[in-house]
Amino acid sequence: MDSQKIKSLAQTYAPEFVVVRRHLHQNPELSFQEYNTCAYLKEQLVSLGVTDIESVATTGLLATINGDKPGKTVLLRSDIDALPILEENKIDYASGNPGVMHACGHDAHSASLLLCAKILLELKGDFSGSVKLLFQPAEELSPGGAIKVMQEKAYVDLGRIPHIGQHVRPDMPVGKVGFRSGKFMASMDELFLTVKGKGGHAAMPEKLIDPVLISSHIIVAAQQLVSRMADPKVPSVLSFGKVIANGAINVIPDEVTIEGTFRTFDETWRKSALERLTKLVTTMAEAMGGSCELKINHGYPHLKNEALLTEDLRSHSQAYLGEENVEELDQWMAAEDFAYYSQQHPACFYMLGVGNVEKNIQSGLHTPTFNMDESALEIGGGLMAWLAIKTLSL
Template sequence: MDDYQKIKSLAAQYATEFVAVRRYLHENPELSFQEHNTCAYLKEQLLALGITDIESVAETGLLATINGSQKGKTILLRADIDALPIHEQNNIAYASKTAGVMHACGHDAHSASLLLCAKILIELKGDFAGSVKLLFQPAEELSPGGAISVIKEKPYIALGTIPHIGQHVRPDIPVGKVGFRSGKFMASMDELFLTVKGKGGHAAMPEKIIDPVLIASHIIVAAQQLVSRMADPKTPSVLSFGKVIANGAINVIPDEVSIEGTFRTLDEDWRKIALEKLKKLVTTMAEAMGGSCELKINHGYPHLKNDSTLTEDLRIHAKDYLGEENVEELDQWMAAEDFAYYTQNNPACFYMLGVGNVEKNIASGLHTPTFNIDESALEIGGGLMAWLAIKTLLA
């Protein structure tokens, strides 16, 4: 029996075991930088698989090692482990037990898939040379993210430059399929916090006030020039404001208005220029209307760029494992991921695992209170990752 048949057989044999792992994690979610119980549980699972080379990274993360039959290449497989501040609305037996916290981005599935992959690799370690590093990373969901902490850790630094492979669930891709994209794939992400200041007062006496609500309204509209008139049309850019607070009343104009939003792009040079232009635009507009505006920027993740050579190799291997018809070409995606930090200095590939199933009414988007997955994707995800790992080591 060759490796392909072995992996397919082992993934099918052990899938149910890791569905249970995923459900445990789903029931017991923890927020970014708080994943202490999750980390302990994952370590127990690794030890149960016979993996004892386990190091702590970024406080609540783990870096484990599986060695093959002899020395060779080293690769890293990554899963994130944190949950989101969302109250689950799914009517399922394994719904979150923690009010207001939910695995709404599939990190429970990522962790379970990587553990299934690990179990397969343990059974096949006599068939490959080299080492596989398993990274269970905390805090992907909250800027500055866990990856920036991981890459500063001694165990990680000691790895040098090695291939990194990451897998993420996508409910808009049907279960059974996966998607790849070479080159620029996901956007950078910066958080914007604007404070528009004026002079509040009675709404019926506008001549005596400097209306920050009006100023804020103009700023929100005018700021879209950053994308529509200042950006190169060939450079993807998104500017969105999702939170506006003007704490007045029907007849009370407040002294200030707060606005929160995000700027995203796929070009680091334009990113820097755009944020400077935005700062100038919002401050001068507010001043022109008699008020002022302060802009605070929390610089988040860089854009994610998949290594073309590694990604094309993995795409070919995925077609061999799943069939050509089940491997899709993905479009660029303006979501952000801190896996991007790993792609800056390593050949890396971040690909998508289909988990949607319209017939089972599993179609809710990521980061929604009704997000769920078709759990048959775990067998596919764990098996595929093991297959990609072995093929990469043998290359």
């Protein structure tokens, strides 16, 4: 397979999928609510000539493109949901759903995968095997759509096959892609603490059990989990981002609520850390006369890129884009439910540069001004088609 042939097709067809990306951007839907998005994506697949399309996880799709001869199978994954963010971009295709925005690039992921599908359909005679196109719902909301997809018979019947995922990165310039073998993204657990005491007048602390003070000690002491209990060689993050003590300048409340997250790259340590955290916060609150309840929403596991597959894809990407455009990535403490696939299959999740400083396109993911250089769609769609075909030929 000549990479120039794929590049030419990607360049020719990319403008069509800029239109698709803008439609999706203008019509975002939240996790587990992507009904119109799913219907639109199915229409696009049918219009391309894809005939094998199955519904998965209610609002997701699993489509199949077969080469002219039987062979191996590879799965390409895109996520399709948006975030509860009010968009601030002044663009013609800004979100038409107030308070909901494609601030993580899932519109671009979907458009790229559709462009990839169009290229693969045109090249059916040039490859053997099957490419599965997964448009997955609800990546942004735990427990995530991946775990639901993996329970579907259509998915289970695939067996153990390579999984490839692509994600936009605005801190990487357009034209670049990035890979990392091994542990790449962190696990993610959500923490919800309720600290209870006895409220009352702030001028009479001797008559109270102050949950605000208890909470302050808990927040500081809990950092021991990372600074003194974790193996320094295992990256760990414990952060509390929301504290509500609904009192007043002269009122101590009866309780305080705290919300946070714990992230790491080791599943054994993850389990141990959460057990230690539970013991720490409850005993500290009791020692100060109050109580603390910790509820843990167990989220995604850590994401690991299988070494052999990742190195193959890195090499193929260098052949497609040039060595100077393929970067080595650091570990990333963000979380992704693609991690579920990576725990059971040879998988690779790589980054696609979409930033452009000259065009002032550099806002981060999950911000109200996130946007992308749309020329990245041509690169993303073409590269995925190239990587799929090369993986089937291994």
